[in-house]
Amino acid sequence: MLHIQPMGANTGGEITGVDVKQLDDEGFAPIYATWLKYGVIVVRDQEIEIDDFLDYSRRFGTVVPHPSKSTRHPDYPEITLLGINKFDADGNLIEAIYRRGGVGFHTDGAYDDVPFKATQLHAIAVPSTGGNTHFSNMYMAHDALPQRLKQTLEGRNGAFTYGGRSASQALLNEEDRDRKPAFHPMIRLHSETGRKSLYFDPGKILYIDGLEKQQSDDVIDELAERMLAPGAQYSHQWRVGDIVIWDNRCMVHKAAGDYPPEEDRIHWRVSIKEPAAA
Numbered sequence: 001m002l003h004i005q006p007m008g009a010n011t012g013g014e015i016t017g018v019d020v021k022q023l024d025d026e027g028f029a030p031i032y033a034t035w036l037k038y039g040v041i042v043v044r045d046q047e048i049e050i051d052d053f054l055d056y057s058r059r060f061g062t063v064v065p066h067p068s069k070s071t072r073h074p075d076y077p078e079i080t081l082l083g084i085n086k087f088d089a090d091g092n093l094i095e096a097i098y099r100r101g102g103v104g105f106h107t108d109g110a111y112d113d114v115p116f117k118a119t120q121l122h123a124i125a126v127p128s129t130g131g132n133t134h135f136s137n138m139y140m141a142h143d144a145l146p147q148r149l150k151q152t153l154e155g156r157n158g159a160f161t162y163g164g165r166s167a168s169q170a171l172l173n174e175e176d177r178d179r180k181p182a183f184h185p186m187i188r189l190h191s192e193t194g195r196k197s198l199y200f201d202p203g204k205i206l207y208i209d210g211l212e213k214q215q216s217d218d219v220i221d222e223l224a225e226r227m228l229a230p231g232a233q234y235s236h237q238w239r240v241g242d243i244v245i246w247d248n249r250c251m252v253h254k255a256a257g258d259y260p261p262e263e264d265r266i267h268w269r270v271s272i273k274e275p276a277a278a
Contacts, residue, residue, distance in 0.1 A: 008234030013038035040246035080269040099257035110160040118272040120245040125266040130259035137232040138197040157183040
């Protein structure tokens with residue numbers, strides 16, 4: 001029997017007693033509603049194949065290949081393989097793979113004109129210690145902003161690229177680098193909940209449109225300090241069989257590159273966009 005319980009004080013929900021392979025629309029509805037409520041959910045104890053994972057993921061929207069071609073599954077381009085091939089031919093740890101997603105809190109797909117609606121992971125291998133994924137609620141980040149910052153950001157777009165101001169694009173093929181920035185509202189109105197959130201990624205933002213460079217840099221630096229609101233975090237400790245999905249429209253996340261490098265931490269990942277308008 002399906003059971004739902006909160007995981008964090010304000011972020012994160014756990015779903016047990018369900019097999020995603022057997023879900024009909026009626027069975028999926030409370031899962032989707034829980035996801036909208038908590039921003040990130042885990043469905044526990046799933047035994048699935050890649051086709052099952054893709055079928056379930058498509059219930060949330062349109063599954064699209066990630067721009068990092070080098071980490072795509074060879075037979076399923078929509079699947080990114082996280083945590084494999086982290087040692088080079090000489091046995092040296094490749095930090096970009098080991099610490100992928102762990103540099104700082106971020107949202108996925110802000111560099112796209114149509115950013116990612118959601119990201120979903122399925123845990124294949126879990127280390128004995130460490131390797132959590134951390135989440136923070138950006139509704140709460142918005143609500144906690146001082147009024148002067150809300151007034152500065154209201155109606156303004158941020159310019160986002162894959163590497164942001166650091167221009168770090170090592171995981172992209174050369175032909176996919178140096179794309180023109182995508183512009184998105186800094187204060188975003190969620191298309192389904194109607195709530196306002198701070199849409200911000202310090203690692204991908206270049207500048208805030210309409211502000212002088214110094215003011216833009218100052219505001220970005222201040223937002224980096226304010227993006228994690230008190231009580232807004234949830235840290236997910238992985239189990240094999242977990243399926244975790246988060247809402248990039250109102251959440252930021254960060255992997256923890258703190259697990260024993262010699263141990264496996266492997267996930268299937270998909271990127272999900274809003275379905276195209278009919």
